[in-house]
Structures are given as C-alpha cells and as structure tokens.
Amino acid sequence: MLALDARALSKAYGKVHAVQDVTFTIAEGETFGLLGPNGAGKTTTVAMLTTLLAPSAGSARIAGHDVVAEPHEVRTRIGVVFQGPSLDAQLSARQHLRFHARLYHMPRDRALARTDELLRLVELEQRADERVSRLSGGMRRRVEIARALMHRPKVLFLDEPTVGLDPQARRHVWDMLERLQREEGTAVLLTTHHMEEAERLARRVGIMDHGKLLDVAEPAGLKAALGAEVVHLRVAAGQKALAAALARLQGKQGIGAAVWRGDTAEVPVAAADAAVPALLEVVATSGARLASFEVRRPSLEDVFIARTGRALRDAP
Amino acid sequence: MSDALAVCELELTRTWQSRAAVLAAFITPLAWLLLFGLAFDQGLGVRVGAIGYMAFISPGLVAMLGTFSSLGSGQGIGRDRDTGFLKEMLVAPVSRLSLVAGRGMSVALLALGQALLVLVLVALVGGGLPLPYGALSVLGAAAVLGLLCMGFLGAGLAIAVRSPNATTYQATIGVLTLPMFFLSGALVPISKMPAALQAAAYVNPMAYGIDALRTLLLGEAYSAFPLPLAVLALCGFALFTLGFGARNLTAKA
Incomplete structure (x- = not known):
C-alpha cells in the first residue's frame, strides 16, 4: 500500500490558487522531497495532507485513509514537524513526549520505552528534563522530530525542518534524519527550499512553484533531464x-x-x-x-x- | 474522555510549574475574605438577612475566582496558538471539544480548591454558611461552579480566537471583567441595585452563576432567580461559548 497518495489536490482562496492539481505518491519507507521557494504552496499542501485544511478539490490518502472522510484514521498514522515552532517553552522534552503519548493513546510502558529510545536517537538524553526554553534552536527541532515519531507514524511530515538553523545545527539535524531513515523506515514528506537538503535526504524530489508541481523524479533524473x-x-x-x-x-x-x-x-x-x-x-x-x-x-x-x-x- | 483527562493533566502540570500562579490562586480569596469581607462584616457590622457580610459575599467570591481563572485558561489556548503548541494538539487524533473540556476540567478543579478554602475560612471566621440542603448544597454548588467555569472558559476561548493578538485579548478581557463583577450581585444583592444596573445584571452570565450558588449555599431567600432558571441560563451560556470557541479553533489567527 502507498504511504501517501495525493491526487489533483487543490486549494483555492477565492481566485487565488494556492495549490493546483498536485499529484504524487510516496511509497512505504520512501523519503519524498517537495522543493520550492517560500510561497510555492508547500506548507498549504502539507496542511491539507495533515487534515488541518480542507482541500477545495482533489483527494489524498494516507496509508489508504482519506484525509477528508477519515481524519481521525489519518491523524493516528501521521507525525508532523511543523514549519514554525510548536513546543511549549516551559515544558521539558520528556514532558512533551509524555503528553504526545497520551494524546495518541500509547500504553504507558511502551511510551516510556519509546521516549528513552527517541531521546537517545536525537541525542537529548542529557537535556531531557530541562525546560525547552533553555535548549538551542537545533535541539528544539530535534525534540519536535522525536515527538512526531513517538507513535510510530506511517508518514512523517517534515515542513522545512532546518529553516532558521545555523549550518552546524542544520548538518546535525540532517545526520539525525539520515539515521532515522535507516532505523525507523518511516515514509517521509520533506518540504524544503534548501537544495542540499533535498539532494541529501530525498530519494525522489518534486519541484513546486506557484502552487503547481512541475516535475517529479529522482534528483539524478531531474538533473539528467536538464542535460x-x-x-x-x-x-x-x-x-x-x-x-x-x-x-x-x-x-x-x-x-x-x-x-x-x-x-x-x-x-x-x-x-x-x-x-x-x-x-x-x-x-x-x-x-x-x-x-x-x-x-x-x-x-x-x-x-x-x-x-x-x-x-x-x-x-x- | 481520556483525551480530555490528558489535557487536564497537562494543564495542571503547567499550572503547578508556575508557583506564582498557584500562590496567587490561594492568596486572592484570602485577601478578599479577610481584608475586604471581614472589614465590612466585623468592622462595619454589615449583615444581609440573617447572615454576616463575609458569608454573604462568599458565593460571589467563589464565582469570581472561577470566572477569572476560566477566562485566563481560555486565553491560554490563544497563547498556545501564538507559540504554535496548539498545532501539536490539533493534528492529534483528538476532538477539539476534548481539548477545550480538558482545560475546563483543570480550571474547575482549581476553582473547587479555591471554593473549599473559602468555605473553610467562612466557617472559621465568618459564622459559617447555612447550607440549606446539607451535602446536596455542596455537591450542587460544585456542579454549578463547574458549569460556570466551562461557560467562561468558552468565553475566553471565543474572545481569544477572535482576537488578532494577545494584547487585544487582554484589553478585551480587562474591559469586561470588573464591570461584569460589580454588575453580578457578588457584593450587593441584585434587588438592592438601582433599576438600570439590575437590568444589566439580568444579561450578565456571572450573575446567574452567583445566584445559583447563593440558592444552594445560603438559601432561596438570598437569590434573585429560581434555581432551574439560573442553571438553564448557565447551560445555554456554556453551550454557546464552547461551541463557538471550539468551532473557530484553528491553527492560525
């Protein structure tokens, strides 16, 4: 079964077409990159795929479940790292993961084991009980990534995961995401306007501009098509x-x-x-x-x- | 239900982490009762009906504390929207209503704790409350307080989702709270207020909450509305504000 199947997904605000006829699929365990400048419609596409925004036309399925007809089924199967911050500054990393586990109805012992596993994966065991306001931007990003993976989602959405990070923190997040691809096998939808990020992390890349998906191919294939x-x-x-x-x-x-x-x-x-x-x-x-x-x-x-x-x- | 409990637990954790907020929650009722109530009660010898002034204002104070912390909690949802934390909850397999209800539960628990403190203080230094229905008075009052909290949580949320930013929200709440409190009959029986102000009290949801609490804790002689009418008004208020707030609860302003 496809992890993600978007067909002619569209979102219009009056006469403005934020997203137009976007069609692509993601196989299980595959990382797909949506590449485009700010305002290309990437985040709007993610909002529709994560049930936060109703499409004007078209449809999308996550692991076989329709995002409009079965939002609850979809939500249990996705993990989302949002473009902007989404942590409560006064809570610790561990508290965030704990609350997440509660919202996704994880049994307590499994949640505890998973918390330790993920904190190790994102290298935050030492800082897990500090308020996140005391962590660096890169560390907070890693908390959000760990949190999104808590319930073992079928599809992980990473909306501009390294925007606003300095080059060193960005590389660290990339290393971590690569390790995660090897160890977790989750399908990933990555949006980015960062070339190197798409080339490094995504197996296939879709180029998006002005709300339209212009081209989908492997990065090497896209380049070969150029010449x-x-x-x-x-x-x-x-x-x-x-x-x-x-x-x-x-x-x-x-x-x-x-x-x-x-x-x-x-x-x-x-x-x-x-x-x-x-x-x-x-x-x-x-x-x-x-x-x-x-x-x-x-x-x-x-x-x-x-x-x-x-x-x-x-x-x- | 377990979703609402998870949110409630988180809210209690967050409240507890802010020690100043916890301290304020329990010092405010002390200040009102001992510094304000006692002065009128024993200093000026004010009595309302058969009871002292401190006992008379205690239902109003309980309602006020619940109202203000509920409005604050509704604002908390707006703050979660501004920090982005709300997105984490909106994308979870959890209904919007349980997000709001969980907050309501936490704020109602806090209000019940404050109410308990008030009851004990009035029993110790204010001559006690009549409690005409015995244990039912206390249980009924707790239920009314919960309902009032839900209504004002919804109101706080409704204002928050309609405000472009935190400053607007705070200004709106600031403008509303004091007049609402003074027009609620918390400190003066509604029947003793000037006619124009009485009319204002009739459209004040807080007045119905205080009135229902008075019926239950002090007796019918101290209330302006029949209990069923007051409870019905509170239900309608809570349903309207929660419905409006939850419906307009979205990730972006």
Whole structure:
C-alpha cells in the first residue's frame, strides 16, 4: 500500500490558487522531497495532507485513509514537524513526549520505552528534563522530530525542518534524519527550499512553484533531464594532439563533441562514470598533459532555474 | 474522555510549574475574605438577612475566582496558538471539544480548591454558611461552579480566537471583567441595585452563576432567580461559548 497518495489536490482562496492539481505518491519507507521557494504552496499542501485544511478539490490518502472522510484514521498514522515552532517553552522534552503519548493513546510502558529510545536517537538524553526554553534552536527541532515519531507514524511530515538553523545545527539535524531513515523506515514528506537538503535526504524530489508541481523524479533524473554532465579538461601541454584524439572518440561511450574554451575542452557526456575511463585513456595515449580535470554535474538549483526561470533564493 | 483527562493533566502540570500562579490562586480569596469581607462584616457590622457580610459575599467570591481563572485558561489556548503548541494538539487524533473540556476540567478543579478554602475560612471566621440542603448544597454548588467555569472558559476561548493578538485579548478581557463583577450581585444583592444596573445584571452570565450558588449555599431567600432558571441560563451560556470557541479553533489567527 502507498504511504501517501495525493491526487489533483487543490486549494483555492477565492481566485487565488494556492495549490493546483498536485499529484504524487510516496511509497512505504520512501523519503519524498517537495522543493520550492517560500510561497510555492508547500506548507498549504502539507496542511491539507495533515487534515488541518480542507482541500477545495482533489483527494489524498494516507496509508489508504482519506484525509477528508477519515481524519481521525489519518491523524493516528501521521507525525508532523511543523514549519514554525510548536513546543511549549516551559515544558521539558520528556514532558512533551509524555503528553504526545497520551494524546495518541500509547500504553504507558511502551511510551516510556519509546521516549528513552527517541531521546537517545536525537541525542537529548542529557537535556531531557530541562525546560525547552533553555535548549538551542537545533535541539528544539530535534525534540519536535522525536515527538512526531513517538507513535510510530506511517508518514512523517517534515515542513522545512532546518529553516532558521545555523549550518552546524542544520548538518546535525540532517545526520539525525539520515539515521532515522535507516532505523525507523518511516515514509517521509520533506518540504524544503534548501537544495542540499533535498539532494541529501530525498530519494525522489518534486519541484513546486506557484502552487503547481512541475516535475517529479529522482534528483539524478531531474538533473539528467536538464542535460548531460560535462567533463572539463584543462590542458597543460599537447592541446592539438588531444583535440584530434577527442574528435576520434566522439560518439563512443556517450561522449559528445568537445567545445574548446581557451586551454579547456568541455566534453558533454551522457554519464560520467562510463565516459571518464575512456577519456583518461585517450589523454594518456595522445601524450597530452592535463593541468586539471573536473566533472561538472548540473545541480538541483540549475534544474530549478531551468524549470521555473528563476533561482530558489531570490524567488519571492 | 481520556483525551480530555490528558489535557487536564497537562494543564495542571503547567499550572503547578508556575508557583506564582498557584500562590496567587490561594492568596486572592484570602485577601478578599479577610481584608475586604471581614472589614465590612466585623468592622462595619454589615449583615444581609440573617447572615454576616463575609458569608454573604462568599458565593460571589467563589464565582469570581472561577470566572477569572476560566477566562485566563481560555486565553491560554490563544497563547498556545501564538507559540504554535496548539498545532501539536490539533493534528492529534483528538476532538477539539476534548481539548477545550480538558482545560475546563483543570480550571474547575482549581476553582473547587479555591471554593473549599473559602468555605473553610467562612466557617472559621465568618459564622459559617447555612447550607440549606446539607451535602446536596455542596455537591450542587460544585456542579454549578463547574458549569460556570466551562461557560467562561468558552468565553475566553471565543474572545481569544477572535482576537488578532494577545494584547487585544487582554484589553478585551480587562474591559469586561470588573464591570461584569460589580454588575453580578457578588457584593450587593441584585434587588438592592438601582433599576438600570439590575437590568444589566439580568444579561450578565456571572450573575446567574452567583445566584445559583447563593440558592444552594445560603438559601432561596438570598437569590434573585429560581434555581432551574439560573442553571438553564448557565447551560445555554456554556453551550454557546464552547461551541463557538471550539468551532473557530484553528491553527492560525
């Protein structure tokens, strides 16, 4: 069964279409990234999928249960880490987890065992009984993640989980989320406007802009669709010999025609891993010497710019 | 029901963690009874009917304490919305009504504790309360107090969900509470108030709560409305405010 199945999900406020015809699925245990700038409709999509907002049209199922017709069934099966803070500053991490267990009707002994397990996972055992107001932003985020996992949800929603964190805290949260993917096997819907985050955590990525889902693919597939990888060969000596050799190689191993910019040959290739050995061999037999060698892959940022015509960071 | 209990337990934990709030909850009734009530009772010798002034105002004080802490708890839901903690509860498999009812239970428990303190103090230094129905007086009064708390919790919640921010909420509550208290008959029998003020008392839900408490704790001679009418008014008030508040309870302002 699919962990999440959204079909033509839409939300309109009057004439404004916050979310329009969004369709995607998440398999059990899969991490899916919704990538887009602020205001793209990611959080609205999450609000509909987590039963907090009624869709204007379309439907969605969580582990087979309809978000509109069976909100209670859906709520027992999801864990949510909201975009903004959602802790009570005067309660401790342990108190938050305890209250959560009560709300989700967990038996007491199971709740206690799970609390210890998760506090260990998010590395907060030492600070578990302090008021969360005394914890750092990254630690609070980890409390929220642990809390969302308490009742072993089928789908974990992470709405911009590292927004507002400094780079070090962000990396720490990523490490933790990767460990969690290995140990918990929960399906995850991750929304982010952070390229690296999507590439690192998500198996598949959907690009969202102006309320529409533009493209869904594996990060590598999205980049491949944008174009081939390009091998940059900067020559120290023997440029002529190399140019001739490269021309003979064209068409083999998915290697395209080299474009020379000064002392650098830019060779488009279908897949770098297949093409690089052949290229290096040609360099060696031609007698040329290289000053540098680089494979450039289009980034998700390049994909985003190509699909939406603007960069993620300066998107309004 | 277990959901409401979970919320109630959390609320009691939160209240308990704020020692100042607990202290205030029990010093306020002491101040009213011993510093205000006793002055009129024994200093000026004021009596209402057959009982001393301190005993007379005790039902009103019990109602006031319950009303104010209920309004505060309703505001607490607004605060949870502002801090984002409310989202955690709204996305849980828990009905909105049990979220509100759990708070109501915690605030009613606190109000009952305050009421008990008042009863004991009046028994010790105010000549005691008549309690015309014996144990039923006490049980009935507890039920009325619970109902009053639910109504004002709902009112606090209704105002909170309609206020754009905490400042507006506090200003609204601040404007309402004192006039409501003085127009409730808590300190002066409604029948002794000027006619215009009496009319205002008739639309004051607090007045019905105090009146029902007086019937039960002091006797019918001290009340302005028949008990069933007062209880009916309180039920209607609670249903309306809780319904309105719970319906408008959403994650965002």
